[in-house]
Amino acid sequence: SPAQLTQLTALGARLEYQMLYRFTKAATDAQISADRAAVAAAVPPGSMTAAASYLTIKLAADRTSATFVPFVVAFGVLGLFMSVLIIGIVVSGAVGAATRRIGILKxxxxxxxQVVRAYIGQALIPTTVGAALGV
Structure with a gap:
C-alpha cells in the first residue's frame, strides 16, 4: 500500500510510483506518443520522469523469438529425414529377413x-493405427 512505501524505501531515497496506462488507440508509435503527451499534460510538472511503449518491448520479444525459428525448422526437417531413414531401414530389414517368404510367394x-503390394499392405496396417493414435 502507499502507506507502506515509506517503510520499504531506504533513508534518503526518492519515493517513486509506477503507473501503467492502457490506451484505446495504441497500434502505432504516433498514437502512443499522442496519448503519452496527453498524460504528461494532465499530471503535475516533473512528475512524469520516464515512459516506455509496449511496442518497443514487443518488437524486441518478436526479434528474440524470430532467431529460434530457423533452428526449429531445421530440427523439424532433420526429424522428418530421420523418420524416413528409419522407416527405410526397418523395411529393408523386413525384406531381408523375409527373403525366404518372398521366394515362396514368387x-x-x-x-x-503383388509381393510389393502384400508387404505395403502389411506395413500400412500398423502405420495407419500409429498415425491415427498420433493425431
Missing amino acids: SLGFTPG
Missing part, C-alpha cells in the same frame, strides 16, 4: 508387384 505365382 514360386506360388505371385508377381513382383
